[in-house]
Amino acid sequence: MLTFNKNYFGFAILIFLIEVLIALYIHDRFVRPYLGDVLVVILMYCFLKSFLKLPVLNVVLAVLAFSFTIEFLQFLNIVEKLGLEKSKIARTIIGTSFSWIDLLTYIIGITVVLIIEKYWHKKQMIEN
Template sequence: MLLPVRFKPAYFAGAFILFFAEVLIALYAHDQIIRPYIGDMLVVILIYCFVKAFVNTPVTSTAVAVLIFAYTVEVMQYFKIVTLLGLQHSAIARVVIGTSFEWIDLIAYTVGIAIVLLSENIVAPKQGIRMQA
């Protein structure tokens, strides 16, 4: 089954802005809230926007797929996948995959996807914004 491909600049711009925000958080936020929780919340929104920038799929199924992906990465952290793959010396692998499992990260991912669903299904339609087209 091939996914319907259609480039959507608004989603791409959103992904780009969120990526920039994530980089700033990684470089400059060394706190107890923004880096660990806001960053995790934003990363699922970033992934959602990136997927939607290129693939024309329904909002809910895309959001659920991104959430499952995020949960899977977090569970892989629990099982120390970076070490199992022999990538413990790779800074990129440690940053992208992560190295420490936290239950609260699952909540942050869920909140991020809830924001996506609220934005797509409630806020955007009331504001006359059509991100789907």
């Protein structure tokens, strides 16, 4: 179950760097709020797959459940309820505003993962 997959880890680092660049330099109404959310679930998936040898579907469902949970906590204003509204780190990591569209972006990101994984596995079977 525990493993190290350098390919997934490399993708995780690349996506993390893209997310940091988006956070620091892009302040628009599409890339930062939507593409950033699509990428964050792909980042979490790649990071988990870097260290855990689990079936794709299990990891996809875990990432989606975690993402939805965080969004639901935003709906409950958890940052304020925990007294962390002055913490920039808490506000950035947990977030502060619930959005139905965010749930859709997470689903889109997971769909991208599923499509890539399906293509990747099909390509590996052809090569073997």
